Amino acid sequence: MPADLGKSIFGNEVKRNFSRKGDFYFHWGYNHSWYGKSDIRFQGPGYDFTLKDVEAHDRQSKLSWDYLNPGLISVPQYNIRFGYFFADNWSVSVAWDHMKYVMDIPQTVAITGTIGPNISEPAVPTGAMAGTYNGQIISVTPEMLTYEHTDGFNYANIELERYDDIWVAPSRETSLTLETGIGGGMMVPRSDVRLFEQGRNNHWNVSGYGFSVKAGLKFYITKFLYLQNTTKLGTTNLKNVHTTGRDDLDKASQKIKYAENLWVLGYQF
DSSP states (O other), X not given: OOTTTTOXXXXXXXXXXXXXXXXXXXXXXXXXXXXXXXXXEEEETTEEEEXXXXXXXXXXXXXXXXXXXXXXXXXXXXXXXXEEEEETTEEEEEEEEEEEEEEOSSEEEEEEEEEOSEETTTTEEOGGGOEEEEEEEEEEOTTTEEEEEEEEEEEEEEEEEEEEEEEEOTTSSOEEEEEEEEEEEEEOOOEEEEETTEEEEOOOOOOEEEEEEEEEEEEESSSSEEEEEEEEEEEEEEEEEOOSSOTTTOEEEEEEEEEEEEEEEEEEO
């Protein structure tokens, strides 16, 4: 057996007798996500203000046999990945992480900046919210703002992964493997926003970029079929979020840190 076959940081008594080099893999599954507090800056004609330490949550759909319908399979928060093993325990992959981000409404936050009596073009009245702010505490209501990346908070990414076998069955067909990885890519949200009741469910746009690290366990049920659970930590910078639908005038920006846990079923070939 070549010295680099089944190479692992763990001292396994039983090692694989086959190499993964040259194999491809594909998996599909679903995720839950948690978001750190973030500042959201809104800019456009007549306004430039920032909401501080905004809280948000994800929105995973209840899993149902209905999602076996190809037309509905993308409704929940899902993950799809395709990868290639360029060495026995290294792979590179491309993926689409479809998460969802929903700002908690109502909530109390600090605000800085300026809101004019009329904003954007054509003018949208802001009523009692007009003014200059320097850290005052306000209650954000649906009449002022709703803000979601629910179609979704999409991370198109490339990742480099390493695999270390933790345990290999005597048959060498079943095994448990530690996967670790790093990645980066583009943030492509479809943002549903209403600012002073002006907005829409916007179209997808490349609004920024993100980086991530991950670690997980990959259980090979057979030599080719596997079930995997992975936790990912990421940071994103969204520089141009569509808001009112007047994309040449109005925008938002924010930096979001998140934790994502995903379950996937995959096949290696």
